[in-house]
Amino acid sequence: MTVVIGLTGGIASGKSTVSSMFQAKNFPVIDADLIAREVVEPGERAYDQVVEAFGKEIIKDDHKINRPKLGSIIFTDEDKRKQLNAIVHPAVRSRMLSIRDDYIKKGMPCVVLDIPLLFESNLTHLVDKTLVVYVDEDVQLSRLMKRNGYSEKEASDRIKAQMPLKEKANLADIFIDNNHSIEETKVQLDQVLQTWGIG
Numbered sequence: 001m002t003v004v005i006g007l008t009g010g011i012a013s014g015k016s017t018v019s020s021m022f023q024a025k026n027f028p029v030i031d032a033d034l035i036a037r038e039v040v041e042p043g044e045r046a047y048d049q050v051v052e053a054f055g056k057e058i059i060k061d062d063h064k065i066n067r068p069k070l071g072s073i074i075f076t077d078e079d080k081r082k083q084l085n086a087i088v089h090p091a092v093r094s095r096m097l098s099i100r101d102d103y104i105k106k107g108m109p110c111v112v113l114d115i116p117l118l119f120e121s122n123l124t125h126l127v128d129k130t131l132v133v134y135v136d137e138d139v140q141l142s143r144l145m146k147r148n149g150y151s152e153k154e155a156s157d158r159i160k161a162q163m164p165l166k167e168k169a170n171l172a173d174i175f176i177d178n179n180h181s182i183e184e185t186k187v188q189l190d191q192v193l194q195t196w197g198i199g
């Protein structure tokens with residue numbers, strides 16, 4: 001029986017850091033952000049729909065989507081963000097489910113769906129357990145600014161586009177406190193997997 005874990009958190013809260021710990025244990029991780037990049041590559045149906053909705057100004061000379069430009073549009077305008085989500089999310093969901101089901105057919109003990117918007121998009125029915133990677137907002141803001149080189153406003157706009165992390169931690173089956181060292185986070189993950197009887 002495969003246990004499907006929904007891994008989520010906030011932007012820069014440490015999901016990729018924790019998902020690499022799952023991969024180090026040979027548990028496959030299906031990354032929604034990565035798939036969201038794939039489905040808007042030139043030639044994909046969602047690419048055509050995004051270009052139709054947002055116009056040629058969001059396309060680079062190589063015909064790929066200008067991600068920072070589209071980000072600057074949708075992270076400051078909720079209606080435009082909803083318009084983009086309505087195009088991209090169904091394509092992401094269907095590709096994630098097909099990959100998930102392949103792993104289940106192979107009898108994997110555990111598969112992880114890394115979905116930043118797990119709660120915002122009401123996707124908890126796709127998983128058996130939910131795990132949130134939690135950090136305090138000031139830690140989240142500083143790590144995001146440091147990692148991406150965003151201004152405080154750019155980082156804050158992106159954090160505000162998601163459900164507050166405290167709310168997600170309350171909704172989750174379990175949360176990991178990632179405010180401290182990566183080693184401490186790893187110890188917590190080992191404890192979570194032991195609690196769930198996995199690995």
Ligand SMILES: CC(C)(COP(=O)(O)OP(=O)(O)OC[C@H]1O[C@@H](n2cnc3c(N)ncnc32)[C@H](O)[C@@H]1O)[C@@H](O)C(=O)NCCC(=O)NCCS
Pocket residue numbers: 010011012032033036066067068070071074081084085088089092115116117158161162
């Ligand atoms: C607007 C886009 C092109 C900006 O690309 P860029 O490379 O600059 O940012 P990236 O994709 O790495 O996202 C940055 C962070 O914002 C989060 N995020 C992305 N889209 C959204 C959204 N619609 N709502 C809330 N958070 C989002 C991501 O989870 C990530 O934590 C891109 O974020 C996008 O296509 N978003 C729509 C698809 C989506 O919702 N993806 C999130 C999970 S499925």
Ligand SMILES: Nc1ncnc2c1ncn2[C@@H]1O[C@H](COP(=O)(O)OP(=O)(O)OP(=O)(O)O)[C@@H](O)[C@H]1O
Pocket residue numbers: 009010011012013014015016017018033116143144147178179180181182185
């Ligand atoms: N415990 C930690 N201590 C210090 N830095 C950390 C810790 N965990 C993560 N980081 C750093 O914080 C940044 C965000 O972490 P990570 O990329 O794992 O978050 P994420 O949730 O996957 O982000 P996104 O949603 O944007 O993909 C990275 O630069 C990462 O190296």
